[in-house]
Amino acid sequence: MAAAAAAAVGNPNAAAASIAASRVGAGALRAGSLRVAGRRGSVGVVATAAMQPAKAVAAEASPAVAEVGENGAASGLARPDAFGRFGKFGGKYVPETLMHALTELEAAFHALAGDEDFQKELDGILKDYVGRETPLYFAERLTEHYKRADGTGPLIYLKREDLNHTGAHKINNAVAQVLLAKRLGKERIIAETGAGQHGVATATVCARFGLQCIIYMGAQDMERQALNVFRMKLLGAEVRAVHSGTATLKDATSEAIRDWVTNVENTHYILGSVAGPHPYPMMVREFHKVIGKETRRQAMDKWGGKPDVLVACVGGGSNAMGLFHEFVDDQDIRMIGVEAAGHGVDTDKHAATLTKGEVGVLHGSLSYVLQDDDGQVIEPHSISAGLDYPGVGPEHSFLKDIGRAEYDSVTDQEALDAFKRVSRLEGIIPALETSHALAYLEKLCPTLPDGVRVVVNCSGRGDKDVHTASKFLDV
CATH class of the missing domain: 3.40.50.1100 (Rossmann fold)
Structure with missing residues (x-):
């Protein structure tokens, strides 16, 4: 199944057949259907099929349901649960190549969440550099x-x-993730951006800490956000235009994930939203x-x-x-x-x-x-x-x-x-x-x-x- 999951990055159509076949072979069909959506030729395209993700994608993608309180929502870091699930949503549907990086990232995040020195450094930067x-x-x-x-x-x-x-909220997350990446020893930072604000925030913090920065941005977005493209380049970032698909945010995200799969040992991916595989939705929310x-x-x-x-x-x-x-x-x-x-x-x-x-x-x-x-x-x-x-x-x-x-x-x-x-x-x-x-x-x-x-x-x-x-x- 690791091969099937990895195929979702390279050959989507092969991934569709492989994962569907593995589900059936493992007796993993269950009532209802789940679509694993994507665009032909981009990350994450598989098929319409019933799915029990426990091993079909990765062990951590277990469809556990979060414990929910009387008011219909769990509190704090109880959302998500240990499997990265918000109810049925969330999880880790990723190539096996990325599982270690995500596990390492989650462990580092939880360790630093209780680290007074890290919090003091973050609070100081948010106050004196960001302006909070x-x-x-x-x-x-x-x-x-x-x-x-x-x-x-x-x-x-x-x-x-x-x-x-x-000029936006995006820098809250960028600052925190760069500090986290430094603790992990990652010196190469990549990010996706749509409006350019996350790209600018990431480029800004990388300039502040002297880290290599590569930003993926859809070609269409680069045209309508030319000012932010110039700002990123001025800050020392390399901005890579993405021409595939609709040449917008989805495609920029796909290219950033491809880069991360290839360079996972020395690269940290600063995902700019509460989307993506666990722990990103939780981590970005917390920041x-x-x-x-x-x-x-x-x-x-x-x-x-x-x-x-x-x-x-x-x-x-x-x-x-x-x-x-x-x-x-x-x-x-x-x-x-x-x-x-x-x-x-x-x-x-x-x-x-x-x-x-x-x-x-x-x-x-x-x-x-x-x-x-x-x-x-x-x-x-x-x-x-x-x-x-x-x-x-x-x-x-x-x-x-x-x-x-x-x-x-x-x-x-x-x-x-x-x-x-x-x-x-x-x-x-x-x-x-x-x-x-x-x-x-x-x-x-x-x-x-x-x-x-x-x-x-x-x-x-x-x-x-x-x-x-x-x-x-x-x-």
């Missing part, structure tokens, strides 16, 4: 905009992750949970309570999970993730994975995936390069299925309108990714009682998107 903590800002004019005729309406706050060094922890403390300082509603955009889902995680056990707080509806969820041009996807495996993890009846990945579309991804982090899939979080979507045009609206009302130019969350206020605010406090995660600034927006907006 970020403000929880009362958006007065945006609040006024959403007041009803009788003067009532919700109160809108922005968690200003756009004010971090490099971003500072967003929610600060929000809780700041809310208590500002009004002596908690937020009522949390809103964040969702592509892979790292900024949303960073905000949500702190509040999962607070059942009185609504958590709303906003995906990219592109041209509309009823068209074939959107990236609304949790709205329209089906359960499958992509990039090493079981989650919701945009796929066709044959388990082939459907091309996603979003005006926002950072949301233009056909999968989503497994913990988001879990929170959706247990009903703890809500997920909706907004179109390209709605996001562009919000991009302009917030720029004009607050003097803050938000990233197009963030603009999706801000656009959702148009749907949300009319439904909320007076005085409800809404926190929107302002995940990034929009300098990188001005060129794209200028093609569509009349200013």
Whole structure:
């Protein structure tokens, strides 16, 4: 089965036949079906077939169900369970080549989680280099905009992750993973990027610590995020264009995984979202949970309570999970993730994975995936390069299925309108990714009682998107 799993990186069609045959031969068929989704010629393409992953992919990919508390969610590092599962989602669907690296990474993460010296170093860099903590800002004019005729309406706050060094939340994870990579003795760092913010953050931290940095980026994304490509190169990173598939984030991730398989001994892969094989969804969440922890403390300082509603955009889902995680056990707080509806969820041009996807495996993890009846990945579309991804982090899939979080979507045009609206009302130019969350206020605010406090995660600034927006907006 190791050969079958490894084939998923090299020859997808061979992998499909091999894994399916092994399942049948091992008597591993069970009720129901699971799609292991991908695109012909890219990482992770296998077949539609029933699956018992215990040994078919790797021992650690056991489909154990996480223990869930009375409120429908396990707490802290109990999510995921020991097998990297959030309920049925998550796991490690990877070539055998990567199993040792993932096990080593998980062990190092758990060891460092309790290491006071590591935490002190990380906290110091986040404070003095990244610029944390970020403000929880009362958006007065945006609040006024959403007041009803009788003067009532919700109160809108922005968690200003756009004010971090490099202009987005991504640096929280990049700093921590580079420190972790150094402890592991890895001197070569690779990463994927869509909007370029994760690539810039990774290149920035590699420059700070003198590490080799290679960034994989879809050729289409490089064109629409040319400013961030220049920034990465200026910081000393090698940016490798990916022309395969749709030449966007999914394909960049596939190429980064191929690189990692080949160079696993000296290379650390800084995955930029809460997606991918265990321990990445857990680890990236833990490195971003500072967003929610600060929000809780700041809310208590500002009004002596908690937020009522949390809103964040969702592509892979790292900024949303960073905000949500702190509040999962607070059942009185609504958590709303906003995906990219592109041209509309009823068209074939959107990236609304949790709205329209089906359960499958992509990039090493079981989650919701945009796929066709044959388990082939459907091309996603979003005006926002950072949301233009056909999968989503497994913990988001879990929170959706247990009903703890809500997920909706907004179109390209709605996001562009919000991009302009917030720029004009607050003097803050938000990233197009963030603009999706801000656009959702148009749907949300009319439904909320007076005085409800809404926190929107302002995940990034929009300098990188001005060129794209200028093609569509009349200013």
